Amino acid sequence: MSAFPPCPNCSSEFTYEDGGIYICPECAHEWSEQAAMPIEVVGKVYRDSAGNVLQDGDTVTVIKDLKLKGSAGVIKMGTKVKNIRLVGSDHDIDCKIDGFGAMSLKSEFVKKV
Numbered sequence: 001m002s003a004f005p006p007c008p009n010c011s012s013e014f015t016y017e018d019g020g021i022y023i024c025p026e027c028a029h030e031w032s033e034q035a036a037m038p039i040e041v042v043g044k045v046y047r048d049s050a051g052n053v054l055q056d057g058d059t060v061t062v063i064k065d066l067k068l069k070g071s072a073g074v075i076k077m078g079t080k081v082k083n084i085r086l087v088g089s090d091h092d093i094d095c096k097i098d099g100f101g102a103m104s105l106k107s108e109f110v111k112k113v
């Protein structure tokens, strides 16, 4: 019996270890012990208006008209915002909106798509 974890690729139990790397003889998949461990979530969890967890690179829509400070522009409700970046400030989303450019939004005013 193998004491090693089953292959994450094909679930084979005939995996073996070689120099800190696990190898599956059935599908030739190789992985390290570290990669097989669950990733610990650290730091703040960002949630949208509906309570969904947000991550870097997510696409969201704006849930209400947002007036731009110091300009007449308004980001309309329903505007799609692609590839958001989460930052640790009051406006916790950095993003780029077509027609407006770089922008900071609050996660409470968006909803994950």
Ligand SMILES: [Zn+2]
Pocket (backbone or CB within 6 Å): 007, 008, 009, 010, 011, 012, 024, 025, 026, 027, 028, 029
């Ligand atoms: Zn395999």
